[in-house]
Amino acid sequence: MRILHASPDAPGVDIYANGVRIARNLRYQGFTQYLPAPPGRYRIRVFPTGRTINPVIDTVLTLLPESVTTEAIIGTLADIQIQPFRELRQPMRAGRLYLRFAHLSPDAPSVDLTLADGTRLFRGVDYTESTDYIELAPRTYNFQLRLAGTENVVLQVPNITLRPDRFYTIYAVGFADGRPGLQVLIPLDGISYLPA
Known part of the structure:
Protein backbone atom coordinates (compact mmCIF):
# COMPACT_ATOMS: atom_id res chain seq x y z
CA MET A 1 0.00 0.00 0.00
CA ARG A 2 0.92 3.63 -0.30
CA ILE A 3 -0.63 6.68 1.37
CA LEU A 4 -1.75 9.88 -0.36
CA HIS A 5 -2.24 13.11 1.61
CA ALA A 6 -5.23 14.70 -0.13
CA SER A 7 -6.73 16.75 2.73
CA PRO A 8 -6.27 20.30 1.43
CA ASP A 9 -6.37 22.17 4.73
CA ALA A 10 -4.53 19.60 6.89
CA PRO A 11 -0.90 20.07 7.96
CA GLY A 12 1.94 17.68 7.26
CA VAL A 13 1.41 14.42 9.11
CA ASP A 14 3.24 11.49 10.65
CA ILE A 15 1.57 8.13 10.11
CA TYR A 16 1.85 5.06 12.31
CA ALA A 17 0.76 1.49 11.55
CA ASN A 18 0.44 -0.74 14.63
CA GLY A 19 2.67 1.68 16.51
CA VAL A 20 5.44 1.84 13.88
CA ARG A 21 5.96 5.12 12.05
CA ILE A 22 5.62 4.51 8.30
CA ALA A 23 5.61 8.12 7.09
CA ARG A 24 7.10 11.34 8.44
CA ASN A 25 5.91 14.84 7.56
CA LEU A 26 3.78 13.70 4.61
CA ARG A 27 2.41 16.91 3.15
CA TYR A 28 -0.67 17.73 1.10
CA GLN A 29 -0.42 16.21 -2.41
CA GLY A 30 2.36 13.90 -1.26
CA PHE A 31 2.50 10.13 -1.72
CA THR A 32 4.52 7.64 0.26
CA GLN A 33 6.38 4.91 -1.56
CA TYR A 34 4.51 1.63 -1.84
CA LEU A 35 5.04 -0.21 1.43
CA PRO A 36 5.06 -4.02 1.39
CA ALA A 37 3.02 -5.46 4.24
CA PRO A 38 1.58 -8.83 5.18
CA PRO A 39 -2.18 -9.13 4.84
CA GLY A 40 -4.14 -8.42 7.98
CA ARG A 41 -5.55 -5.66 10.16
CA TYR A 42 -3.56 -2.52 10.88
CA ARG A 43 -4.34 0.25 13.34
CA ILE A 44 -3.51 3.45 11.49
CA ARG A 45 -2.99 6.62 13.47
CA VAL A 46 -2.28 9.96 11.82
CA PHE A 47 -0.80 12.87 13.79
CA PRO A 48 0.26 16.40 12.88
CA THR A 49 4.00 16.16 12.26
CA GLY A 50 6.03 15.82 15.45
CA ARG A 51 3.11 14.91 17.70
CA THR A 52 2.19 11.54 19.16
CA ILE A 53 -0.97 12.41 21.09
CA ASN A 54 -4.49 13.27 19.89
CA PRO A 55 -4.36 11.73 16.41
CA VAL A 56 -6.48 13.35 13.71
CA ILE A 57 -7.22 9.85 12.39
CA ASP A 58 -7.36 6.62 14.40
CA THR A 59 -8.78 3.76 12.38
CA VAL A 60 -8.25 0.12 11.41
CA LEU A 61 -7.47 -0.91 7.83
CA THR A 62 -7.57 -4.44 6.48
CA LEU A 63 -5.02 -5.35 3.82
CA LEU A 64 -6.04 -8.24 1.59
CA PRO A 65 -3.58 -10.83 0.24
CA GLU A 66 -1.88 -9.87 -3.03
CA SER A 67 -3.60 -6.48 -3.12
CA VAL A 68 -2.27 -3.07 -4.15
CA THR A 69 -4.00 -0.09 -2.56
CA THR A 70 -3.67 3.67 -2.29
CA GLU A 71 -5.00 4.78 1.09
CA ALA A 72 -6.02 8.42 0.63
CA ILE A 73 -6.28 10.88 3.52
CA ILE A 74 -9.27 12.94 2.42
CA GLY A 75 -11.76 15.56 3.57
CA THR A 76 -11.15 18.77 5.43
CA LEU A 77 -9.33 18.70 8.75
CA ALA A 78 -12.72 18.92 10.51
CA ASP A 79 -13.89 15.60 8.98
CA ILE A 80 -10.62 14.00 7.90
CA GLN A 81 -10.66 10.27 7.13
CA ILE A 82 -8.93 7.55 5.13
CA GLN A 83 -10.48 6.24 1.92
CA PRO A 84 -8.96 3.14 0.24
CA PHE A 85 -8.62 2.90 -3.53
CA ARG A 86 -7.71 -0.61 -4.54
CA GLU A 87 -5.84 -1.06 -7.80
CA LEU A 88 -7.27 -4.06 -9.62
CA ARG A 89 -4.96 -5.69 -12.13
Whole structure:
Protein backbone atom coordinates (compact mmCIF):
# COMPACT_ATOMS: atom_id res chain seq x y z
CA MET A 1 0.00 0.00 0.00
CA ARG A 2 0.92 3.63 -0.30
CA ILE A 3 -0.63 6.68 1.37
CA LEU A 4 -1.75 9.88 -0.36
CA HIS A 5 -2.24 13.11 1.61
CA ALA A 6 -5.23 14.70 -0.13
CA SER A 7 -6.73 16.75 2.73
CA PRO A 8 -6.27 20.30 1.43
CA ASP A 9 -6.37 22.17 4.73
CA ALA A 10 -4.53 19.60 6.89
CA PRO A 11 -0.90 20.07 7.96
CA GLY A 12 1.94 17.68 7.26
CA VAL A 13 1.41 14.42 9.11
CA ASP A 14 3.24 11.49 10.65
CA ILE A 15 1.57 8.13 10.11
CA TYR A 16 1.85 5.06 12.31
CA ALA A 17 0.76 1.49 11.55
CA ASN A 18 0.44 -0.74 14.63
CA GLY A 19 2.67 1.68 16.51
CA VAL A 20 5.44 1.84 13.88
CA ARG A 21 5.96 5.12 12.05
CA ILE A 22 5.62 4.51 8.30
CA ALA A 23 5.61 8.12 7.09
CA ARG A 24 7.10 11.34 8.44
CA ASN A 25 5.91 14.84 7.56
CA LEU A 26 3.78 13.70 4.61
CA ARG A 27 2.41 16.91 3.15
CA TYR A 28 -0.67 17.73 1.10
CA GLN A 29 -0.42 16.21 -2.41
CA GLY A 30 2.36 13.90 -1.26
CA PHE A 31 2.50 10.13 -1.72
CA THR A 32 4.52 7.64 0.26
CA GLN A 33 6.38 4.91 -1.56
CA TYR A 34 4.51 1.63 -1.84
CA LEU A 35 5.04 -0.21 1.43
CA PRO A 36 5.06 -4.02 1.39
CA ALA A 37 3.02 -5.46 4.24
CA PRO A 38 1.58 -8.83 5.18
CA PRO A 39 -2.18 -9.13 4.84
CA GLY A 40 -4.14 -8.42 7.98
CA ARG A 41 -5.55 -5.66 10.16
CA TYR A 42 -3.56 -2.52 10.88
CA ARG A 43 -4.34 0.25 13.34
CA ILE A 44 -3.51 3.45 11.49
CA ARG A 45 -2.99 6.62 13.47
CA VAL A 46 -2.28 9.96 11.82
CA PHE A 47 -0.80 12.87 13.79
CA PRO A 48 0.26 16.40 12.88
CA THR A 49 4.00 16.16 12.26
CA GLY A 50 6.03 15.82 15.45
CA ARG A 51 3.11 14.91 17.70
CA THR A 52 2.19 11.54 19.16
CA ILE A 53 -0.97 12.41 21.09
CA ASN A 54 -4.49 13.27 19.89
CA PRO A 55 -4.36 11.73 16.41
CA VAL A 56 -6.48 13.35 13.71
CA ILE A 57 -7.22 9.85 12.39
CA ASP A 58 -7.36 6.62 14.40
CA THR A 59 -8.78 3.76 12.38
CA VAL A 60 -8.25 0.12 11.41
CA LEU A 61 -7.47 -0.91 7.83
CA THR A 62 -7.57 -4.44 6.48
CA LEU A 63 -5.02 -5.35 3.82
CA LEU A 64 -6.04 -8.24 1.59
CA PRO A 65 -3.58 -10.83 0.24
CA GLU A 66 -1.88 -9.87 -3.03
CA SER A 67 -3.60 -6.48 -3.12
CA VAL A 68 -2.27 -3.07 -4.15
CA THR A 69 -4.00 -0.09 -2.56
CA THR A 70 -3.67 3.67 -2.29
CA GLU A 71 -5.00 4.78 1.09
CA ALA A 72 -6.02 8.42 0.63
CA ILE A 73 -6.28 10.88 3.52
CA ILE A 74 -9.27 12.94 2.42
CA GLY A 75 -11.76 15.56 3.57
CA THR A 76 -11.15 18.77 5.43
CA LEU A 77 -9.33 18.70 8.75
CA ALA A 78 -12.72 18.92 10.51
CA ASP A 79 -13.89 15.60 8.98
CA ILE A 80 -10.62 14.00 7.90
CA GLN A 81 -10.66 10.27 7.13
CA ILE A 82 -8.93 7.55 5.13
CA GLN A 83 -10.48 6.24 1.92
CA PRO A 84 -8.96 3.14 0.24
CA PHE A 85 -8.62 2.90 -3.53
CA ARG A 86 -7.71 -0.61 -4.54
CA GLU A 87 -5.84 -1.06 -7.80
CA LEU A 88 -7.27 -4.06 -9.62
CA ARG A 89 -4.96 -5.69 -12.13
CA GLN A 90 -6.53 -6.59 -15.45
CA PRO A 91 -5.25 -8.04 -18.73
CA MET A 92 -3.25 -5.41 -20.60
CA ARG A 93 -2.93 -5.18 -24.35
CA ALA A 94 0.67 -4.50 -25.37
CA GLY A 95 1.26 -0.89 -26.29
CA ARG A 96 -1.87 0.40 -24.52
CA LEU A 97 -2.41 2.17 -21.17
CA TYR A 98 -5.15 2.06 -18.57
CA LEU A 99 -6.61 5.10 -16.85
CA ARG A 100 -9.17 5.73 -14.10
CA PHE A 101 -10.38 8.79 -12.20
CA ALA A 102 -10.89 9.43 -8.47
CA HIS A 103 -12.77 12.46 -7.08
CA LEU A 104 -11.17 13.70 -3.83
CA SER A 105 -12.17 17.37 -3.83
CA PRO A 106 -14.31 17.77 -0.68
CA ASP A 107 -16.42 20.71 -1.90
CA ALA A 108 -16.69 19.90 -5.62
CA PRO A 109 -19.93 18.58 -7.08
CA SER A 110 -20.22 15.58 -9.39
CA VAL A 111 -17.87 15.92 -12.37
CA ASP A 112 -17.10 14.44 -15.77
CA LEU A 113 -13.55 13.91 -17.01
CA THR A 114 -13.38 14.82 -20.67
CA LEU A 115 -10.93 15.46 -23.47
CA ALA A 116 -10.56 19.00 -24.80
CA ASP A 117 -12.88 18.15 -27.71
CA GLY A 118 -15.65 17.26 -25.24
CA THR A 119 -15.29 13.47 -25.43
CA ARG A 120 -16.40 12.17 -22.04
CA LEU A 121 -14.12 9.53 -20.57
CA PHE A 122 -15.88 9.32 -17.19
CA ARG A 123 -19.34 10.64 -16.30
CA GLY A 124 -20.95 11.76 -13.08
CA VAL A 125 -18.16 10.92 -10.61
CA ASP A 126 -19.02 12.01 -7.07
CA TYR A 127 -16.75 12.89 -4.15
CA THR A 128 -14.92 9.80 -2.78
CA GLU A 129 -15.77 7.74 -5.87
CA SER A 130 -13.33 6.18 -8.32
CA THR A 131 -14.03 4.70 -11.72
CA ASP A 132 -12.93 1.49 -13.37
CA TYR A 133 -9.90 1.60 -15.64
CA ILE A 134 -10.43 2.29 -19.34
CA GLU A 135 -8.02 1.48 -22.15
CA LEU A 136 -6.41 4.35 -24.07
CA ALA A 137 -3.69 4.84 -26.66
CA PRO A 138 -0.41 6.29 -25.34
CA ARG A 139 0.02 9.96 -26.28
CA THR A 140 -0.16 13.46 -24.85
CA TYR A 141 -3.67 14.34 -23.68
CA ASN A 142 -5.47 17.56 -22.80
CA PHE A 143 -8.00 16.71 -20.10
CA GLN A 144 -10.80 18.80 -18.64
CA LEU A 145 -12.98 18.51 -15.57
CA ARG A 146 -16.55 19.59 -16.26
CA LEU A 147 -19.58 19.84 -14.04
CA ALA A 148 -21.41 16.59 -14.60
CA GLY A 149 -23.63 16.61 -17.66
CA THR A 150 -22.69 20.16 -18.69
CA GLU A 151 -20.16 21.98 -20.88
CA ASN A 152 -18.98 24.03 -17.86
CA VAL A 153 -15.21 23.45 -17.58
CA VAL A 154 -13.93 23.83 -14.01
CA LEU A 155 -10.33 22.73 -14.63
CA GLN A 156 -8.05 22.48 -17.64
CA VAL A 157 -5.33 19.80 -17.46
CA PRO A 158 -3.14 20.25 -20.55
CA ASN A 159 -0.19 18.33 -21.95
CA ILE A 160 -0.33 15.11 -19.92
CA THR A 161 1.86 12.45 -21.51
CA LEU A 162 0.69 8.92 -20.73
CA ARG A 163 3.01 6.08 -21.66
CA PRO A 164 2.21 2.54 -22.83
CA ASP A 165 1.99 -0.57 -20.67
CA ARG A 166 1.09 1.38 -17.53
CA PHE A 167 -1.83 2.01 -15.19
CA TYR A 168 -2.63 5.55 -14.03
CA THR A 169 -5.16 7.21 -11.71
CA ILE A 170 -6.11 10.86 -12.08
CA TYR A 171 -6.88 12.15 -8.57
CA ALA A 172 -8.82 15.45 -8.37
CA VAL A 173 -7.79 17.26 -5.16
CA GLY A 174 -8.12 20.70 -3.57
CA PHE A 175 -11.09 23.02 -3.17
CA ALA A 176 -13.46 23.97 -5.96
CA ASP A 177 -14.15 27.20 -4.04
CA GLY A 178 -11.14 28.12 -1.94
CA ARG A 179 -7.41 27.66 -1.53
CA PRO A 180 -5.60 25.49 -2.37
CA GLY A 181 -7.59 25.32 -5.59
CA LEU A 182 -8.75 22.39 -7.65
CA GLN A 183 -6.01 20.43 -9.41
CA VAL A 184 -5.11 16.88 -10.33
CA LEU A 185 -2.38 14.40 -9.41
CA ILE A 186 -1.51 11.70 -11.95
CA PRO A 187 0.80 9.10 -10.40
CA LEU A 188 1.80 5.78 -11.87
CA ASP A 189 -0.18 3.04 -10.13
CA GLY A 190 1.62 0.21 -8.37
CA ILE A 191 0.01 -2.51 -10.44
CA SER A 192 2.08 -1.20 -13.35
CA TYR A 193 5.09 -2.86 -11.74
CA LEU A 194 3.50 -6.30 -11.38
CA PRO A 195 4.24 -9.03 -13.93
CA ALA A 196 1.48 -9.57 -16.45
